[in-house]
Amino acid sequence: MKKYTDTGKKDTRSGFGVGLLKAGQANPNVVALTADLKGSLKMDAFAAEFPERFIQCGIAEANMVGAAAGLAITGKIPFIGSFAEFVTGRVYDQIRQEVAYGCTNVKIASSHAGITLGEDGATHQTMEDIALMRALPGMVVLNPCDFNQTVQATLAAAKYNGPVYLRFGRPSVPNFTPEDEEFVIGKAIVMNPGTDVTLIATGHTVWESLLAAEALEAEGISAEVLDIATIKPLDEKAILDSLRKTGCAVVAEEHNHAGGLGEAVAGVLAAQLPRPLVFVNGEDKFGQSGTPAALMAAYGLDAAHIAEAAKKAIARK
Protein backbone atom coordinates (compact mmCIF):
# COMPACT_ATOMS: atom_id res chain seq x y z
CA MET A 1 0.00 0.00 0.00
CA LYS A 2 1.37 3.37 -1.04
CA LYS A 3 1.87 5.58 2.03
CA TYR A 4 0.30 9.00 2.20
CA THR A 5 1.12 11.48 4.93
CA ASP A 6 -1.30 14.11 6.05
CA THR A 7 0.92 17.18 6.19
CA GLY A 8 -1.61 19.04 8.27
CA LYS A 9 -5.34 19.43 7.93
CA LYS A 10 -6.41 22.24 5.65
CA ASP A 11 -9.64 23.21 3.94
CA THR A 12 -9.78 22.88 0.17
CA ARG A 13 -11.34 26.35 -0.11
CA SER A 14 -8.07 27.76 1.22
CA GLY A 15 -6.37 25.90 -1.60
CA PHE A 16 -8.64 27.80 -3.96
CA GLY A 17 -7.68 31.09 -2.28
CA VAL A 18 -3.98 30.36 -2.76
CA GLY A 19 -4.54 29.17 -6.34
CA LEU A 20 -6.57 32.26 -7.18
CA LEU A 21 -3.85 34.57 -5.90
CA LYS A 22 -1.20 32.69 -7.89
CA ALA A 23 -3.37 32.72 -11.02
CA GLY A 24 -3.89 36.46 -10.54
CA GLN A 25 -0.16 37.03 -10.22
CA ALA A 26 0.51 34.99 -13.35
CA ASN A 27 -2.15 36.60 -15.53
CA PRO A 28 -3.45 40.18 -15.24
CA ASN A 29 -6.71 39.15 -16.91
CA VAL A 30 -7.79 37.02 -13.95
CA VAL A 31 -10.57 38.74 -11.99
CA ALA A 32 -12.60 37.49 -9.05
CA LEU A 33 -16.25 38.07 -8.24
CA THR A 34 -18.22 37.09 -5.21
CA ALA A 35 -21.75 37.47 -3.91
CA ASP A 36 -20.93 38.66 -0.37
CA LEU A 37 -18.76 35.64 0.47
CA LYS A 38 -15.24 36.98 0.04
CA GLY A 39 -14.04 35.56 3.36
CA SER A 40 -15.79 32.22 3.01
CA LEU A 41 -14.27 31.77 -0.46
CA LYS A 42 -10.82 32.80 0.80
CA MET A 43 -10.58 35.61 -1.74
CA ASP A 44 -9.11 38.09 0.77
CA ALA A 45 -5.51 37.78 -0.38
CA PHE A 46 -6.50 38.27 -4.03
CA ALA A 47 -8.71 41.23 -3.13
CA ALA A 48 -5.92 42.83 -1.11
CA GLU A 49 -3.32 42.43 -3.85
CA PHE A 50 -5.64 43.26 -6.76
CA PRO A 51 -8.39 45.55 -5.41
CA GLU A 52 -9.46 46.69 -8.90
CA ARG A 53 -9.75 43.11 -10.11
CA PHE A 54 -11.86 42.00 -7.17
CA ILE A 55 -15.54 42.67 -7.89
CA GLN A 56 -18.02 42.55 -5.07
CA CYS A 57 -21.49 41.73 -6.44
CA GLY A 58 -23.54 41.69 -3.24
CA ILE A 59 -26.12 39.00 -2.59
CA ALA A 60 -27.20 38.79 -6.22
CA GLU A 61 -25.80 35.61 -7.74
CA ALA A 62 -27.79 35.74 -10.98
CA ASN A 63 -26.32 39.10 -11.88
CA MET A 64 -22.87 37.89 -10.85
CA VAL A 65 -23.00 35.12 -13.44
CA GLY A 66 -24.07 37.53 -16.19
CA ALA A 67 -21.52 40.17 -15.21
CA ALA A 68 -18.80 37.51 -15.26
CA ALA A 69 -19.88 36.49 -18.75
CA GLY A 70 -19.65 40.12 -19.84
CA LEU A 71 -16.18 40.45 -18.33
CA ALA A 72 -15.15 37.25 -20.10
CA ILE A 73 -16.38 38.68 -23.41
CA THR A 74 -13.89 41.54 -22.93
CA GLY A 75 -11.05 39.04 -22.43
CA LYS A 76 -11.03 38.76 -18.64
CA ILE A 77 -10.84 35.40 -16.89
CA PRO A 78 -13.48 35.69 -14.17
CA PHE A 79 -13.73 33.36 -11.18
CA ILE A 80 -17.15 33.65 -9.58
CA GLY A 81 -17.34 32.37 -6.03
CA SER A 82 -20.12 31.43 -3.68
CA PHE A 83 -21.49 28.41 -1.83
CA ALA A 84 -22.02 25.47 -4.18
CA GLU A 85 -25.80 25.63 -4.10
CA PHE A 86 -25.83 29.34 -4.89
CA VAL A 87 -23.50 29.10 -7.89
CA THR A 88 -25.30 26.10 -9.39
CA GLY A 89 -28.93 25.43 -8.46
CA ARG A 90 -29.79 29.04 -7.84
CA VAL A 91 -28.31 30.21 -11.14
CA TYR A 92 -28.54 27.16 -13.37
CA ASP A 93 -30.27 29.00 -16.19
CA GLN A 94 -27.81 31.90 -16.04
CA ILE A 95 -24.87 29.50 -16.24
CA ARG A 96 -26.56 27.62 -19.04
CA GLN A 97 -27.21 30.68 -21.23
CA GLU A 98 -24.44 33.12 -20.29
CA VAL A 99 -21.58 30.71 -19.69
CA ALA A 100 -22.13 27.29 -21.31
CA TYR A 101 -24.25 28.17 -24.38
CA GLY A 102 -22.66 31.62 -24.49
CA CYS A 103 -19.15 30.12 -24.69
CA THR A 104 -17.66 32.48 -22.13
CA ASN A 105 -14.44 31.78 -20.27
CA VAL A 106 -15.99 31.83 -16.79
CA LYS A 107 -14.72 29.73 -13.86
CA ILE A 108 -17.31 28.78 -11.28
CA ALA A 109 -15.66 28.50 -7.87
CA SER A 110 -18.00 26.40 -5.81
CA SER A 111 -17.24 26.23 -2.13
CA HIS A 112 -18.86 24.44 0.83
CA ALA A 113 -19.99 21.72 -1.57
CA GLY A 114 -21.67 18.58 -0.32
CA ILE A 115 -22.79 17.48 3.09
CA THR A 116 -19.56 18.54 4.84
CA LEU A 117 -20.79 22.11 4.77
CA GLY A 118 -22.14 20.89 8.07
CA GLU A 119 -24.10 22.83 10.63
CA ASP A 120 -25.99 25.18 8.27
CA GLY A 121 -28.05 22.21 7.13
CA ALA A 122 -29.77 21.10 3.96
CA THR A 123 -30.59 24.53 2.47
CA HIS A 124 -26.88 25.10 2.03
CA GLN A 125 -25.67 21.51 1.48
CA THR A 126 -25.99 20.82 -2.20
CA MET A 127 -25.72 17.17 -3.14
CA GLU A 128 -26.99 17.83 -6.69
CA ASP A 129 -24.48 20.30 -8.12
CA ILE A 130 -22.34 17.79 -10.02
CA ALA A 131 -25.44 16.50 -11.76
CA LEU A 132 -26.44 20.00 -12.84
CA MET A 133 -23.01 20.98 -14.09
CA ARG A 134 -22.32 17.63 -15.81
CA ALA A 135 -25.50 18.09 -17.78
CA LEU A 136 -24.28 21.27 -19.47
CA PRO A 137 -22.64 20.73 -22.88
CA GLY A 138 -18.95 21.58 -22.78
CA MET A 139 -18.74 22.26 -19.06
CA VAL A 140 -15.54 20.97 -17.41
CA VAL A 141 -16.23 19.66 -13.90
CA LEU A 142 -13.33 19.52 -11.42
CA ASN A 143 -13.51 18.16 -7.88
CA PRO A 144 -10.04 18.16 -6.28
CA CYS A 145 -9.43 16.12 -3.13
CA ASP A 146 -7.23 18.24 -0.86
CA PHE A 147 -5.62 21.62 -0.36
CA ASN A 148 -2.61 21.03 -2.61
CA GLN A 149 -4.67 19.60 -5.45
CA THR A 150 -7.16 22.47 -5.20
CA VAL A 151 -4.35 25.02 -5.61
CA GLN A 152 -3.24 23.22 -8.75
CA ALA A 153 -6.77 22.71 -10.07
CA THR A 154 -7.40 26.44 -9.72
CA LEU A 155 -4.27 27.21 -11.74
CA ALA A 156 -5.31 24.67 -14.38
CA ALA A 157 -8.79 26.18 -14.56
CA ALA A 158 -7.31 29.65 -15.11
CA LYS A 159 -5.14 28.36 -17.96
CA TYR A 160 -7.93 26.38 -19.63
CA ASN A 161 -9.94 28.32 -22.21
CA GLY A 162 -13.60 27.63 -21.53
CA PRO A 163 -16.19 27.20 -18.79
CA VAL A 164 -15.03 25.30 -15.71
CA TYR A 165 -16.93 24.19 -12.62
CA LEU A 166 -14.47 23.93 -9.73
CA ARG A 167 -15.91 22.24 -6.65
CA PHE A 168 -14.32 22.31 -3.21
CA GLY A 169 -15.28 22.23 0.43
CA ARG A 170 -15.49 23.91 3.78
CA PRO A 171 -13.97 21.62 6.43
CA SER A 172 -10.33 21.07 7.22
CA VAL A 173 -9.32 17.71 5.80
CA PRO A 174 -6.02 15.86 5.36
CA ASN A 175 -3.59 17.40 2.88
CA PHE A 176 -1.70 14.55 1.30
CA THR A 177 -1.08 15.04 -2.43
CA PRO A 178 2.27 16.45 -3.64
CA GLU A 179 2.53 20.22 -3.32
CA ASP A 180 3.52 21.07 -6.88
CA GLU A 181 1.98 18.30 -8.93
CA GLU A 182 0.59 19.85 -12.08
CA PHE A 183 -3.15 19.32 -12.41
CA VAL A 184 -4.02 17.82 -15.78
CA ILE A 185 -7.67 18.33 -16.68
CA GLY A 186 -9.25 15.08 -17.79
CA LYS A 187 -6.70 12.78 -16.12
CA ALA A 188 -7.57 10.39 -13.31
CA ILE A 189 -4.81 9.71 -10.81
CA VAL A 190 -3.99 6.20 -9.56
CA MET A 191 -3.45 6.92 -5.88
CA ASN A 192 -2.79 3.31 -4.96
CA PRO A 193 -2.37 0.34 -7.28
CA GLY A 194 -4.37 -2.76 -6.39
CA THR A 195 -5.76 -5.95 -7.88
CA ASP A 196 -9.01 -7.01 -6.13
CA VAL A 197 -11.27 -3.96 -6.31
CA THR A 198 -11.16 -0.38 -7.61
CA LEU A 199 -12.20 2.42 -5.29
CA ILE A 200 -13.24 5.28 -7.54
CA ALA A 201 -13.39 8.49 -5.52
CA THR A 202 -13.59 12.25 -5.94
CA GLY A 203 -13.10 15.19 -3.58
CA HIS A 204 -13.29 14.42 0.12
CA THR A 205 -13.95 10.71 -0.49
CA VAL A 206 -10.44 10.21 -1.93
CA TRP A 207 -8.85 10.31 1.54
CA GLU A 208 -11.68 8.16 2.91
CA SER A 209 -10.98 5.66 0.13
CA LEU A 210 -7.28 5.58 0.99
CA LEU A 211 -8.20 4.84 4.60
CA ALA A 212 -10.57 2.14 3.36
CA ALA A 213 -7.82 0.64 1.19
CA GLU A 214 -5.55 0.49 4.24
CA ALA A 215 -8.22 -1.29 6.27
CA LEU A 216 -8.88 -3.71 3.39
CA GLU A 217 -5.16 -4.42 3.05
CA ALA A 218 -5.10 -5.50 6.69
CA GLU A 219 -7.74 -8.06 5.72
CA GLY A 220 -5.71 -9.22 2.73
CA ILE A 221 -7.70 -7.32 0.08
CA SER A 222 -5.78 -5.28 -2.48
CA ALA A 223 -7.70 -2.12 -3.41
CA GLU A 224 -6.78 0.23 -6.24
CA VAL A 225 -7.72 3.84 -5.52
CA LEU A 226 -8.53 6.20 -8.38
CA ASP A 227 -8.79 9.95 -7.76
CA ILE A 228 -11.29 11.31 -10.25
CA ALA A 229 -10.32 14.95 -9.88
CA THR A 230 -11.93 15.68 -13.26
CA ILE A 231 -15.49 14.40 -13.37
CA LYS A 232 -16.07 15.80 -16.86
CA PRO A 233 -14.50 14.99 -19.24
CA LEU A 234 -14.25 11.63 -17.51
CA ASP A 235 -11.03 9.63 -17.87
CA GLU A 236 -12.79 6.54 -19.22
CA LYS A 237 -9.55 4.84 -20.15
CA ALA A 238 -8.19 4.97 -16.60
CA ILE A 239 -11.44 3.50 -15.27
CA LEU A 240 -11.57 0.73 -17.88
CA ASP A 241 -7.88 -0.12 -17.44
CA SER A 242 -8.37 -0.47 -13.71
CA LEU A 243 -11.57 -2.51 -13.97
CA ARG A 244 -9.98 -4.90 -16.47
CA LYS A 245 -7.47 -5.64 -13.73
CA THR A 246 -9.65 -5.65 -10.59
CA GLY A 247 -13.00 -6.79 -12.02
CA CYS A 248 -15.20 -4.73 -9.68
CA ALA A 249 -15.51 -1.25 -8.24
CA VAL A 250 -16.96 1.10 -5.68
CA VAL A 251 -17.78 4.70 -6.60
CA ALA A 252 -17.68 6.98 -3.58
CA GLU A 253 -18.79 10.59 -3.74
CA GLU A 254 -20.14 13.33 -1.54
CA HIS A 255 -23.11 13.82 -3.84
CA ASN A 256 -26.46 12.22 -4.44
CA HIS A 257 -26.87 9.29 -6.78
CA ALA A 258 -28.79 11.02 -9.56
CA GLY A 259 -26.38 12.49 -12.06
CA GLY A 260 -23.29 11.98 -9.96
CA LEU A 261 -19.94 10.33 -10.61
CA GLY A 262 -21.45 6.92 -9.83
CA GLU A 263 -23.91 7.20 -12.68
CA ALA A 264 -21.17 8.48 -14.98
CA VAL A 265 -18.97 5.46 -14.18
CA ALA A 266 -21.96 3.13 -14.46
CA GLY A 267 -22.59 4.50 -17.94
CA VAL A 268 -19.03 3.78 -19.01
CA LEU A 269 -19.03 0.25 -17.58
CA ALA A 270 -22.51 -0.66 -18.80
CA ALA A 271 -21.59 0.29 -22.34
CA GLN A 272 -18.05 -1.03 -22.48
CA LEU A 273 -17.16 -3.39 -19.64
CA PRO A 274 -20.02 -4.59 -17.42
CA ARG A 275 -18.62 -5.37 -13.96
CA PRO A 276 -20.03 -5.40 -10.40
CA LEU A 277 -20.39 -1.86 -9.13
CA VAL A 278 -21.43 -0.61 -5.68
CA PHE A 279 -22.37 2.99 -5.01
CA VAL A 280 -21.43 4.99 -1.95
CA ASN A 281 -23.26 8.32 -2.14
CA GLY A 282 -26.01 10.42 -0.60
CA GLU A 283 -28.62 8.32 -2.43
CA ASP A 284 -31.81 10.38 -2.83
CA LYS A 285 -31.85 12.46 0.35
CA PHE A 286 -31.39 15.94 1.68
CA GLY A 287 -28.78 16.61 4.35
CA GLN A 288 -29.20 18.02 7.86
CA SER A 289 -27.28 19.94 10.49
CA GLY A 290 -24.29 18.25 12.09
CA THR A 291 -20.51 18.24 12.11
CA PRO A 292 -18.90 17.26 8.81
CA ALA A 293 -17.47 14.02 10.25
CA ALA A 294 -20.76 13.03 11.88
CA LEU A 295 -22.62 13.68 8.63
CA MET A 296 -20.13 11.70 6.52
CA ALA A 297 -20.64 8.75 8.87
CA ALA A 298 -24.43 9.15 9.12
CA TYR A 299 -24.85 9.33 5.34
CA GLY A 300 -22.52 6.39 4.83
CA LEU A 301 -19.74 8.24 3.04
CA ASP A 302 -16.76 7.48 5.26
CA ALA A 303 -13.94 4.95 5.05
CA ALA A 304 -15.83 2.27 6.98
CA HIS A 305 -18.74 2.35 4.51
CA ILE A 306 -16.42 2.38 1.51
CA ALA A 307 -14.55 -0.70 2.82
CA GLU A 308 -17.87 -2.45 3.40
CA ALA A 309 -18.99 -1.60 -0.12
CA ALA A 310 -15.72 -2.97 -1.51
CA LYS A 311 -16.40 -6.35 0.05
CA LYS A 312 -19.90 -6.36 -1.46
CA ALA A 313 -18.47 -5.61 -4.89
CA ILE A 314 -15.88 -8.38 -4.57
CA ALA A 315 -18.56 -10.84 -3.44
CA ARG A 316 -20.53 -10.15 -6.63
CA LYS A 317 -17.62 -10.97 -8.94
Added chain:
Amino acid sequence: MQTKDQLKAISTQVRRDILRMVCMAKSGHPGGSMSSTDILVSLYFNHMNQSPATWRRDAKGQDAFILSAGHLTPVYYSTLARAGYFPVSELATFRQMGTRLQGHPSVRKQLPGVFQASGSLGQGLSAAAGIALGKKLDKENNFVFCLCGDGESEEGQIWEAGMFAVHHKLDNLIAFTDWNGQQIDGPVASVAGEGDLAAKWEAWGWRVIVADGHDFESIDQAFNLAKAGLGSGQPTMILFKSDMGHGVDFMAGTHKWHGSVPKPEQLEDALNQLGTTPLGDF
Protein backbone atom coordinates in the same frame (compact mmCIF):
# COMPACT_ATOMS: atom_id res chain seq x y z
CA MET B 1 -24.53 59.83 -40.33
CA GLN B 2 -27.89 59.14 -41.88
CA THR B 3 -30.47 61.88 -42.36
CA LYS B 4 -33.90 61.57 -40.82
CA ASP B 5 -35.34 60.62 -44.22
CA GLN B 6 -32.69 57.96 -44.69
CA LEU B 7 -33.38 56.54 -41.25
CA LYS B 8 -37.08 56.45 -42.06
CA ALA B 9 -36.44 54.50 -45.24
CA ILE B 10 -34.16 52.04 -43.43
CA SER B 11 -36.76 51.55 -40.69
CA THR B 12 -39.49 50.92 -43.24
CA GLN B 13 -37.26 48.37 -44.94
CA VAL B 14 -36.42 46.72 -41.61
CA ARG B 15 -40.15 46.45 -40.79
CA ARG B 16 -40.71 44.84 -44.20
CA ASP B 17 -37.85 42.44 -43.44
CA ILE B 18 -39.29 41.59 -40.02
CA LEU B 19 -42.67 40.66 -41.45
CA ARG B 20 -41.25 38.71 -44.36
CA MET B 21 -38.80 36.86 -42.07
CA VAL B 22 -41.44 35.71 -39.60
CA CYS B 23 -43.79 34.75 -42.41
CA MET B 24 -41.08 32.72 -44.15
CA ALA B 25 -40.10 31.05 -40.86
CA LYS B 26 -43.75 30.72 -39.83
CA SER B 27 -42.61 31.76 -36.36
CA GLY B 28 -40.92 34.61 -34.54
CA HIS B 29 -41.74 37.81 -32.73
CA PRO B 30 -42.88 40.69 -34.95
CA GLY B 31 -44.65 42.93 -32.40
CA GLY B 32 -41.73 44.01 -30.21
CA SER B 33 -39.44 43.97 -33.22
CA MET B 34 -41.60 46.63 -34.86
CA SER B 35 -41.84 48.74 -31.70
CA SER B 36 -38.06 48.85 -31.33
CA THR B 37 -37.17 49.23 -35.03
CA ASP B 38 -36.70 53.01 -35.09
CA ILE B 39 -34.57 52.88 -31.93
CA LEU B 40 -32.29 50.11 -33.14
CA VAL B 41 -31.91 51.60 -36.62
CA SER B 42 -31.02 54.96 -35.11
CA LEU B 43 -28.53 53.31 -32.74
CA TYR B 44 -26.75 51.22 -35.37
CA PHE B 45 -26.71 53.82 -38.14
CA ASN B 46 -26.03 56.98 -36.15
CA HIS B 47 -24.93 56.37 -32.60
CA MET B 48 -22.77 53.30 -32.11
CA ASN B 49 -19.02 53.32 -32.52
CA GLN B 50 -19.27 49.98 -34.29
CA SER B 51 -18.79 48.77 -37.82
CA PRO B 52 -18.97 45.49 -39.70
CA ALA B 53 -15.36 45.91 -40.84
CA THR B 54 -13.95 46.13 -37.32
CA TRP B 55 -16.47 44.02 -35.43
CA ARG B 56 -15.02 41.60 -32.89
CA ARG B 57 -16.75 39.82 -30.05
CA ASP B 58 -14.52 41.32 -27.36
CA ALA B 59 -15.47 44.82 -28.60
CA LYS B 60 -11.94 46.12 -28.00
CA GLY B 61 -11.83 49.82 -28.78
CA GLN B 62 -15.44 50.00 -29.90
CA ASP B 63 -18.99 50.04 -28.57
CA ALA B 64 -20.90 46.86 -27.80
CA PHE B 65 -24.59 45.98 -27.91
CA ILE B 66 -26.51 43.32 -26.01
CA LEU B 67 -30.05 42.35 -26.97
CA SER B 68 -31.37 41.41 -23.54
CA ALA B 69 -34.86 40.88 -24.93
CA GLY B 70 -33.52 38.06 -27.08
CA HIS B 71 -36.77 37.30 -28.87
CA LEU B 72 -36.39 40.53 -30.85
CA THR B 73 -34.14 38.77 -33.35
CA PRO B 74 -36.15 39.83 -36.42
CA VAL B 75 -35.36 43.52 -35.89
CA TYR B 76 -31.83 42.72 -34.64
CA TYR B 77 -30.84 40.57 -37.60
CA SER B 78 -32.43 42.86 -40.15
CA THR B 79 -30.72 45.91 -38.67
CA LEU B 80 -27.36 44.11 -38.61
CA ALA B 81 -27.78 42.95 -42.20
CA ARG B 82 -28.90 46.37 -43.41
CA ALA B 83 -25.87 47.86 -41.62
CA GLY B 84 -23.62 45.44 -43.52
CA TYR B 85 -22.68 42.86 -40.89
CA PHE B 86 -23.75 39.99 -43.16
CA PRO B 87 -25.56 39.65 -46.50
CA VAL B 88 -29.22 40.69 -46.44
CA SER B 89 -29.99 37.52 -48.43
CA GLU B 90 -29.16 35.54 -45.28
CA LEU B 91 -32.29 36.96 -43.63
CA ALA B 92 -34.19 34.31 -45.62
CA THR B 93 -32.57 31.63 -43.45
CA PHE B 94 -34.05 32.98 -40.20
CA ARG B 95 -34.98 30.06 -37.90
CA GLN B 96 -34.19 27.44 -40.58
CA MET B 97 -32.05 24.35 -39.90
CA GLY B 98 -28.34 25.17 -39.88
CA THR B 99 -28.82 28.93 -39.94
CA ARG B 100 -26.60 31.47 -38.23
CA LEU B 101 -29.83 33.35 -37.57
CA GLN B 102 -31.07 31.25 -34.67
CA GLY B 103 -34.49 31.94 -33.17
CA HIS B 104 -32.73 33.72 -30.34
CA PRO B 105 -29.20 35.15 -30.60
CA SER B 106 -26.40 32.60 -30.51
CA VAL B 107 -22.65 33.05 -30.53
CA ARG B 108 -22.15 29.42 -31.54
CA LYS B 109 -22.65 30.15 -35.23
CA GLN B 110 -20.40 33.20 -35.04
CA LEU B 111 -22.83 35.59 -36.67
CA PRO B 112 -20.99 38.92 -36.97
CA GLY B 113 -22.49 41.54 -34.68
CA VAL B 114 -23.71 39.17 -31.98
CA PHE B 115 -21.80 39.54 -28.71
CA GLN B 116 -23.75 37.18 -26.48
CA ALA B 117 -26.49 34.59 -26.40
CA SER B 118 -29.83 35.77 -25.03
CA GLY B 119 -33.42 34.68 -24.95
CA SER B 120 -33.93 33.53 -21.39
CA LEU B 121 -35.10 36.92 -20.21
CA GLY B 122 -33.59 39.30 -17.68
CA GLN B 123 -29.96 38.30 -18.19
CA GLY B 124 -28.61 40.63 -20.86
CA LEU B 125 -28.32 43.71 -18.68
CA SER B 126 -25.94 41.80 -16.40
CA ALA B 127 -23.78 40.78 -19.36
CA ALA B 128 -23.81 44.36 -20.64
CA ALA B 129 -22.77 45.59 -17.19
CA GLY B 130 -19.93 43.05 -17.20
CA ILE B 131 -18.69 44.29 -20.57
CA ALA B 132 -18.96 47.87 -19.34
CA LEU B 133 -16.92 46.97 -16.26
CA GLY B 134 -14.35 45.18 -18.44
CA LYS B 135 -13.98 48.37 -20.47
CA LYS B 136 -13.49 50.36 -17.28
CA LEU B 137 -10.76 47.95 -16.17
CA ASP B 138 -9.13 48.37 -19.58
CA LYS B 139 -9.42 52.18 -19.26
CA GLU B 140 -11.57 52.29 -22.39
CA ASN B 141 -14.19 54.96 -22.90
CA ASN B 142 -16.47 53.05 -25.25
CA PHE B 143 -20.12 52.48 -24.53
CA VAL B 144 -22.15 49.36 -23.99
CA PHE B 145 -25.77 49.55 -25.14
CA CYS B 146 -28.43 47.14 -23.99
CA LEU B 147 -32.03 46.73 -25.14
CA CYS B 148 -34.48 45.48 -22.52
CA GLY B 149 -38.20 44.87 -22.79
CA ASP B 150 -40.66 46.35 -20.35
CA GLY B 151 -42.23 42.93 -19.86
CA GLU B 152 -38.73 41.56 -19.41
CA SER B 153 -38.16 44.02 -16.60
CA GLU B 154 -40.43 41.90 -14.43
CA GLU B 155 -37.40 39.64 -14.04
CA GLY B 156 -35.63 40.26 -10.72
CA GLN B 157 -32.19 39.98 -12.29
CA ILE B 158 -32.78 43.20 -14.22
CA TRP B 159 -32.92 45.01 -10.89
CA GLU B 160 -29.89 43.14 -9.55
CA ALA B 161 -27.99 44.39 -12.59
CA GLY B 162 -29.43 47.85 -11.97
CA MET B 163 -27.96 47.89 -8.48
CA PHE B 164 -24.62 46.49 -9.66
CA ALA B 165 -24.21 49.08 -12.43
CA VAL B 166 -24.78 51.96 -10.02
CA HIS B 167 -22.51 50.50 -7.34
CA HIS B 168 -19.68 50.08 -9.84
CA LYS B 169 -20.33 53.52 -11.40
CA LEU B 170 -20.81 52.17 -14.93
CA ASP B 171 -21.45 55.48 -16.69
CA ASN B 172 -20.42 53.81 -19.95
CA LEU B 173 -23.53 51.61 -19.78
CA ILE B 174 -26.56 52.86 -21.71
CA ALA B 175 -29.58 50.65 -21.32
CA PHE B 176 -32.84 51.34 -23.09
CA THR B 177 -36.26 49.88 -22.64
CA ASP B 178 -38.74 49.34 -25.45
CA TRP B 179 -41.62 50.62 -23.31
CA ASN B 180 -44.45 49.35 -25.48
CA GLY B 181 -46.65 48.33 -22.56
CA GLN B 182 -47.37 44.86 -23.95
CA GLN B 183 -46.28 41.32 -23.19
CA ILE B 184 -47.44 37.86 -24.30
CA ASP B 185 -50.40 37.54 -21.96
CA GLY B 186 -51.66 41.09 -22.32
CA PRO B 187 -50.89 44.69 -21.42
CA VAL B 188 -48.03 44.89 -18.92
CA ALA B 189 -50.27 46.84 -16.53
CA SER B 190 -52.74 43.97 -16.40
CA VAL B 191 -50.15 41.18 -16.21
CA ALA B 192 -47.76 42.44 -13.56
CA GLY B 193 -48.56 46.07 -12.78
CA GLU B 194 -44.98 47.20 -13.22
CA GLY B 195 -45.91 50.81 -12.49
CA ASP B 196 -43.79 53.85 -13.19
CA LEU B 197 -40.54 52.56 -14.65
CA ALA B 198 -39.03 56.05 -14.71
CA ALA B 199 -39.52 56.50 -10.97
CA LYS B 200 -38.18 53.03 -10.31
CA TRP B 201 -34.97 53.48 -12.29
CA GLU B 202 -34.45 56.91 -10.75
CA ALA B 203 -34.85 55.40 -7.30
CA TRP B 204 -32.27 52.79 -8.28
CA GLY B 205 -29.80 55.62 -8.93
CA TRP B 206 -29.78 55.66 -12.72
CA ARG B 207 -29.92 58.70 -14.98
CA VAL B 208 -33.32 58.34 -16.63
CA ILE B 209 -34.37 59.74 -19.98
CA VAL B 210 -37.88 59.33 -21.36
CA ALA B 211 -38.19 59.62 -25.13
CA ASP B 212 -40.49 58.87 -28.05
CA GLY B 213 -39.34 55.61 -29.63
CA HIS B 214 -40.89 56.48 -32.98
CA ASP B 215 -39.56 60.03 -33.37
CA PHE B 216 -36.03 60.09 -34.78
CA GLU B 217 -35.28 63.49 -33.28
CA SER B 218 -36.37 62.36 -29.86
CA ILE B 219 -34.34 59.14 -30.21
CA ASP B 220 -31.33 61.14 -31.38
CA GLN B 221 -31.54 63.54 -28.45
CA ALA B 222 -31.97 60.69 -26.00
CA PHE B 223 -28.84 58.86 -27.17
CA ASN B 224 -26.83 62.09 -27.20
CA LEU B 225 -27.97 62.94 -23.69
CA ALA B 226 -27.20 59.41 -22.56
CA LYS B 227 -23.67 59.57 -23.96
CA ALA B 228 -23.14 62.89 -22.21
CA GLY B 229 -23.45 60.94 -18.97
CA LEU B 230 -19.92 59.57 -19.38
CA GLY B 231 -18.03 60.94 -16.40
CA SER B 232 -21.12 61.26 -14.24
CA GLY B 233 -20.48 57.96 -12.51
CA GLN B 234 -24.04 56.87 -13.25
CA PRO B 235 -25.46 54.44 -15.81
CA THR B 236 -28.27 55.72 -18.03
CA MET B 237 -31.65 54.18 -18.76
CA ILE B 238 -33.63 55.51 -21.71
CA LEU B 239 -37.30 54.63 -21.58
CA PHE B 240 -38.57 54.73 -25.14
CA LYS B 241 -42.34 54.98 -25.32
CA SER B 242 -43.36 52.86 -28.27
CA ASP B 243 -46.18 50.88 -29.86
CA MET B 244 -46.01 47.16 -30.35
CA GLY B 245 -46.49 46.39 -34.04
CA HIS B 246 -45.84 50.02 -35.01
CA GLY B 247 -46.30 50.82 -38.69
CA VAL B 248 -49.16 48.46 -39.52
CA ASP B 249 -52.64 49.45 -38.36
CA PHE B 250 -53.99 46.04 -37.47
CA MET B 251 -50.82 45.10 -35.57
CA ALA B 252 -50.31 48.31 -33.59
CA GLY B 253 -50.80 48.64 -29.88
CA THR B 254 -51.82 45.09 -29.02
CA HIS B 255 -50.05 42.21 -27.31
CA LYS B 256 -51.62 39.84 -29.84
CA TRP B 257 -48.70 40.31 -32.23
CA HIS B 258 -45.99 39.57 -29.68
CA GLY B 259 -45.29 36.19 -31.18
CA SER B 260 -47.89 35.70 -33.90
CA VAL B 261 -47.32 35.32 -37.63
CA PRO B 262 -49.44 37.25 -40.13
CA LYS B 263 -51.46 35.22 -42.63
CA PRO B 264 -50.52 35.68 -46.32
CA GLU B 265 -53.28 38.22 -46.94
CA GLN B 266 -52.32 40.08 -43.75
CA LEU B 267 -48.70 40.16 -44.89
CA GLU B 268 -49.74 41.65 -48.21
CA ASP B 269 -51.85 44.27 -46.45
CA ALA B 270 -49.02 45.07 -44.02
CA LEU B 271 -46.40 45.42 -46.77
CA ASN B 272 -48.74 47.68 -48.73
CA GLN B 273 -49.21 49.87 -45.69
CA LEU B 274 -45.44 50.12 -45.12
CA GLY B 275 -44.69 50.79 -48.78
CA THR B 276 -41.48 49.98 -50.60
CA THR B 277 -38.03 51.55 -50.23
CA PRO B 278 -35.05 51.99 -52.56
CA LEU B 279 -33.18 49.46 -50.42
CA GLY B 280 -35.31 46.61 -51.71
CA ASP B 281 -36.44 43.38 -50.09
CA PHE B 282 -34.02 40.55 -49.33
